[in-house]
Amino acid sequence: MDDQAEPTAPRRRWRWSGWRLGTVAVALVSGGLFVVSAQSSEGTDLRPGRYDDLAAITDSEADRAAALQDRVAELTQQVRGLTDDVDDADVRSNQRAVRQLEGPAGLQAQTGSGVVVTLPDAPDDVVDSTSGDKKLLVVHQQDIQAVVNAMWKGGATAVVLQGQRMVTTTGIKCEGNSVVIQGRPYPQPYVIEAVGDVGDLTSALVTDSYLQIYREQAEDPEIDVGWELDVRDQVTAPGYDGLLDLSYATPVAPSGKGGAR
Numbered sequence: 001m002d003d004q005a006e007p008t009a010p011r012r013r014w015r016w017s018g019w020r021l022g023t024v025a026v027a028l029v030s031g032g033l034f035v036v037s038a039q040s041s042e043g044t045d046l047r048p049g050r051y052d053d054l055a056a057i058t059d060s061e062a063d064r065a066a067a068l069q070d071r072v073a074e075l076t077q078q079v080r081g082l083t084d085d086v087d088d089a090d091v092r093s094n095q096r097a098v099r100q101l102e103g104p105a106g107l108q109a110q111t112g113s114g115v116v117v118t119l120p121d122a123p124d125d126v127v128d129s130t131s132g133d134k135k136l137l138v139v140h141q142q143d144i145q146a147v148v149n150a151m152w153k154g155g156a157t158a159v160v161l162q163g164q165r166m167v168t169t170t171g172i173k174c175e176g177n178s179v180v181i182q183g184r185p186y187p188q189p190y191v192i193e194a195v196g197d198v199g200d201l202t203s204a205l206v207t208d209s210y211l212q213i214y215r216e217q218a219e220d221p222e223i224d225v226g227w228e229l230d231v232r233d234q235v236t237a238p239g240y241d242g243l244l245d246l247s248y249a250t251p252v253a254p255s256g257k258g259g260a261r
Contacts, residue, residue: 065182065184068183069183069184069241069242072242072243073241083095102239105168105240106158106165106166106167106168106237106240107239107240108239109236109237109238109239110157110158110195110236110237111195111234111235111236111237112195112196112234112235113195113197113232113233113234114156114193114194114195114196114198114201114232114234114235115151115198115201115202115205115229115230116191116193116194116229116230116235117192117205117227117228117229117230118190118191118192118226118227118228118230119139119143119144119189119190119192119225119226119227119228120139120188120189120190120225120226120228121137121138121139121177121188121225121226122137122138122223122224122225122226123224126221126222126223126224130222130223132222136217136223136225137223137224137225138225139188139190139225140174141172141173141174142210143214144161144172144174144179144190145172146208146210146211147192147205147211148161149208150204150208150211151194151196151201151204153204153208154194154196154197154201154202154203154204155196155197155201155204156194156195156196156201157195157196158194158196158237159192159193159194159237160192160193160194160235160237160238161179161181161191161193162179162181162186162190162191163191163238164181164182164184164238164240164242165237165238165239165240165241166240167240167242169244170182170240170242182243193232193235193237195235195237202229202231205229215227
């Protein structure tokens with residue numbers, strides 16, 4: 001019998017098809033992304049869960065705004081101190097002119113007789129039992145603004161909202177169930193104080209057409225939105241301590257020049 005070599009099976013040849021190359025590329029890229037994410041996060045969660053506690057967020061932002069406001073007041077005081085140390089006739093002259101305007105501008109505290117208006121939302125039992133328009137049961141931005149405008153119309157020399165002095169650049173903005181003043185949210189009830197002649201202030205508040213409708217709704221037991229007007233022998237309005245810079249926009253010129261300032 002002749003010796004014959006056993007035939008060997010042909011060796012399989014690997015072919016690097018497109019999908020195999022793609023799989024390897026994806027694996028390499030994914031690994032690289034994992035490494036980059038680990039280095040960037042430094043052990044923290046890059047995608048934290050949603051904030052569900054809105055009250056805690058509001059409190060946190062209010063505290064942050066208060067801290068920044070205190071810092072602004074501190075830096076403003078430092079600037080004034082450094083300015084006072086400048087021995088220059090022109091500087092002293094300008095300082096005297098500025099001080100004369102601080103009172104009318106609301107930068108100085110003021111005390112005198114006046115009125116206090118308190119605007120709370122309707123009680124919870126009224127809100128829960130009503131089947132009508134629930135928007136009538138809460139105090140809105142325009143309600144607060146109407147009171148402030150009536151006070152100015154009545155000759156108020158100082159107006160305070162939630163303890164914050166109102167000046168010409170102060171905006172009243174409601175977000176949810178709070179009013180935002182100088183970046184800080186304040187919940188209801190909203191307290192608006194005015195220094196001035198009690199008779200003129202009261203008359204302006206009573207005769208205002210918008211506030212007449214508001215008071216009618218306040219007297220409706222199915223609405224019962226709050227209205228309280230108090231006369232005070234002494235109302236103290238603190239000086240405004242917020243930012244004094246103005247932010248405004250200018251129209252874009254035909255040539256494309258212009259923009260926000």
